[in-house]
Amino acid sequence: MEPQRSPLLEVKGNVELKRPLFKASSRLPLPGSRLKRGPDQMEDALEPEKKRTRGLGAATKIATSRNRASTLTTLPHTQGPTASQKVPRKIGPPCSTAIATGVKNQKPVPAVPAQKSGTAPPMVGGKKPSKRPAWDLKGQLGDLNVELKRYRERTQTLDQENQQLQDQLREAQQQAKALGTECRTLEGELARVGAQAEQGQQELENLRAHVLDLEERLGTQESLVQELQKEQLELQEERRGLATQLEEQEKRLQVSEAALSSSQAEAASLQQEVEAQAALLSERGERLHGLEMERRRLHNQLQELKGNIRVFCRVRPVLPGESTPPPGFLLFPPGPGGPSDPPTHLSLSRSDERRGTLSGAPAPTTRHDFSFDRVFPPGSGQDEVFEEIAMLVQSALDGYPVCIFAYGQTGSGKTFTMEGGPGGDPQLEGLIPRALRHLFSIAQEMGGQGWTYSFVASYVEIYNETVRDLLATGTRKGQGGECEIRRAGPGSEELTVTNARYVPVSCEKEVEALLHLARQNRAVARTAQNERSSRSHSVFQLQISGEHAARGLQCGAPLSLVDLAGSERLDPGLALGPGERERLRETQAINSSLSTLGLVIMALSNKESHVPYRNSKLTYLLQNSLGGSAKMLMFVNISPLEENISESLNSLRFASKVNQCIIGTAQANRK
Numbered sequence: 053m054e055p056q057r058s059p060l061l062e063v064k065g066n067v068e069l070k071r072p073l074f075k076a077s078s079r080l081p082l083p084g085s086r087l088k089r090g091p092d093q094m095e096d097a098l099e100p101e102k103k104r105t106r107g108l109g110a111a112t113k114i115a116t117s118r119n120r121a122s123t124l125t126t127l128p129h130t131q132g133p134t135a136s137q138k139v140p141r142k143i144g145p146p147c148s149t150a151i152a153t154g155v156k157n158q159k160p161v162p163a164v165p166a167q168k169s170g171t172a173p174p175m176v177g178g179k180k181p182s183k184r185p186a187w188d189l190k191g192q193l194g195d196l197n198v199e200l201k202r203y204r205e206r207t208q209t210l211d212q213e214n215q216q217l218q219d220q221l222r223e224a225q226q227q228a229k230a231l232g233t234e235c236r237t238l239e240g241e242l243a244r245v246g247a248q249a250e251q252g253q254q255e256l257e258n259l260r261a262h263v264l265d266l267e268e269r270l271g272t273q274e275s276l277v278q279e280l281q282k283e284q285l286e287l288q289e290e291r292r293g294l295a296t297q298l299e300e301q302e303k304r305l306q307v308s309e310a311a312l313s314s315s316q317a318e319a320a321s322l323q324q325e326v327e328a329q330a331a332l333l334s335e336r337g338e339r340l341h342g343l344e345m346e347r348r349r350l351h352n353q354l355q356e357l358k359g360n361i362r363v364f365c366r367v368r369p370v371l372p373g374e375s376t377p378p379p380g381f382l383l384f385p386p387g388p389g390g391p392s393d394p395p396t397h398l399s400l401s402r403s404d405e406r407r408g409t410l411s412g413a414p415a416p417t418t419r420h421d422f423s424f425d426r427v428f429p430p431g432s433g434q435d436e437v438f439e440e441i442a443m444l445v446q447s448a449l450d451g452y453p454v455c456i457f458a459y460g461q462t463g464s465g466k467t468f469t470m471e472g473g474p475g476g477d478p479q480l481e482g483l484i485p486r487a488l489r490h491l492f493s494i495a496q497e498m499g500g501q502g503w504t505y506s507f508v509a510s511y512v513e514i515y516n517e518t519v520r521d522l523l524a525t526g527t528r529k530g531q532g533g534e535c536e537i538r539r540a541g542p543g544s545e546e547l548t549v550t551n552a553r554y555v556p557v558s559c560e561k562e563v564e565a566l567l568h569l570a571r572q573n574r575a576v577a578r579t580a581q582n583e584r585s586s587r588s589h590s591v592f593q594l595q596i597s598g599e600h601a602a603r604g605l606q607c608g609a610p611l612s613l614v615d616l617a618g619s620e621r622l623d624p625g626l627a628l629g630p631g632e633r634e635r636l637r638e639t640q641a642i643n644s645s646l647s648t649l650g651l652v653i654m655a656l657s658n659k660e661s662h663v664p665y666r667n668s669k670l671t672y673l674l675q676n677s678l679g680g681s682a683k684m685l686m687f688v689n690i691s692p693l694e695e696n697i698s699e700s701l702n703s704l705r706f707a708s709k710v711n712q713c714i715i716g717t718a719q720a721n722r723k
């Protein structure tokens with residue numbers, strides 16, 4: 053590295069290069085030895101000096117000048133006090149003569165050659181004066197005057213030179229000052245440059261740090277790039293796989309498109325076919341509707357032929373623990389068609405004990421024959437019984453009111469027939485659940501022909517001429533007596549039970565829940581009043597509404613399933629205690645309502661103008677399910693026991709009377 057140069061030196065160097073060397077110093081007085089020469093000789097002697105200094109740098113010149121100046125200051129010692137007084141001491145400073153710029157154009161004052169005072173006589177005309185004799189004082193004085201004059205001239209010359217040197221000094225000082233200013237400026241600049249350099253250094257360091265950081269980042273980026281490259285490779289691999297898959301899919305698509313176009317063609321032909329089928333279907337629908345109407349008509353006709361009032365007799369089996377009746381007590385003689393025909397006859401044989409005892413002969417038997425629309429011996433199943441009434445139930449969907457009764461003494465199997473046996477055994481299900489299931493399924497089938505049906509169920513109990521809701525829930529559960537039978541509206545034929553629940557049903561489960569609720573309600577009543585259920589009529593009613601919206605047809609009819617109160621009579625020979633009196637009242641109410649039922653049926657059969665519906669709550673409630681357009685079926689339930697023969701005969705006689713009734717041609721409730 054290049055050593056740092058002082059700015060001052062640099063400036064001096066510049067100055068030297070720009071300005072010619074100072075020659076004035078050569079005009080300074082020379083040392084005594086040289087003064088012995090003449091001016092020309094001095095000039096000559098100076099020449100080599102001048103030539104030497106011209107080629108040197110400023111520093112050399114300064115040294116030279118200083119030497120000369122110091123030489124000059126020695127003059128007073130050599131030339132005596134006069135000379136020393138005349139030479140100004142100011143011209144001594146080292147730098148004053150160093151820079152001779154600004155005086156280069158001045159004419160140098162010719163230096164007066166110095167002469168050793170006292171030692172050498174003054175030279176006149178270049179010739180050394182000859183030594184005067186001691187006596188020649190005048191001559192000596194003249195010589196001294198000449199010498200004095202010469203000194204004076206010299207002093208004058210030196211003064212002038214001094215003046216010039218002072219001027220030069222001033223000028224040099226100014227220059228030095230200017231240079232000092234410049235120097236300071238440059239120093240300032242140097243400081244600034246230094247600061248800049250420092251800043252640059254700082255920046256450099258920052259940049260280095262930045263570079264390091266960037267290098268680090270580069271490293272990270274490179275590893276990232278590597279990862280990405282790896283990933284890219286994987287992706288490329290995947291892409292190739294996908295491209296293969298795509299190709300496969302495209303091929304499959306092409307196949308599918310071909311299949312689709314053929315399918316579309318097929319669909320178009322199928323559409324045409326569908327349209328043709330639809331036309332055919334609507335035509336068939338028309339025909340079907342016609343056929344349906346015809347079916348209804350024939351169905352009804354069939355029911356009419358069977359009779360609008362039918363009576364079925366059902367004999368329950370002997371229950372475990374009951375005494376088996378004697379053989380021949382109950383007989384089921386075959387019908388005209390032989391044993392293959394379903395039985396319609398029933399024979400009850402009663403032995404006349406009294407007559408036998410009196411005569412001593414074996415007791416004669418009295419045979420009671422009855423014939424009904426159908427007789428069900430003890431072994432008949434629930435399904436068999438239902439099969440016989442299924443067609444009748446269906447009439448309700450066609451708009452004919454249907455009413456089914458179970459009549460008989462307590463314990464003869466009325467409830468078993470209507471609701472079913474205990475334990476929820478599906479085989480033992482009674483008519484109510486079976487009838488409803490049948491109706492729901494037929495209604496669904498009819499849906500295909502445009503019919504929609506809705507069903508609303510109610511279940512009430514009539515005890516001692518009071519009506520109680522068996523579907524009551526919550527706090528009303530087990531309570532009764534608040535229900536009244538009313539017309540649904542002014543002028544309306546429809547009847548409704550106030551405060552009773554009418555529950556829409558659409559499936560078996562809902563019906564099951566209702567029957568369960570009714571059983572619970574009866575159980576509550578049973579504890580409150582001894583066996584009240586057998587002393588009351590239970591009326592399950594289903595209001596059926598059907599509509600064929602497309603044809604604007606509507607039909608509606610009630611289906612009533614009635615479990616009547618026990619038909620047994622009180623033994624007139626029994627002593628009447630307070631309990632019996634109450635029971636007598638119950639029995640009278642029951643007998644009254646049952647006989648009213650018989651009377652109503654008779655009146656309808658005889659086409660009497662007055663039908664005594666109002667004589668009992670039961671007939672009043674059922675008036676829309678009886679009569680002209682209605683179809684009625686009565687089950688007469690019989691106990692197989694010999695001990696019940698009396699009640700059995702009573703029931704069979706009542707039923708026979710009903711069976712003889714023919715109610716006028718039924719009319720469907722169509723709108």
Ligand code: ADP
Pocket residue numbers: 367368369371430460461462463464465466467468469473474586689
């Ligand atoms: P009711 O309702 O007429 O008083 P129930 O229906 O309660 O008579 O019948 C009395 C008893 O006889 C019940 O235990 C019942 O299960 C039983 N029972 C009735 N009919 C039949 C039948 N056809 N098969 C089997 N058990 C029967």
Ligand code: MG
Pocket residue numbers: 463466467468585586615
């Ligand atoms: Mg019962």
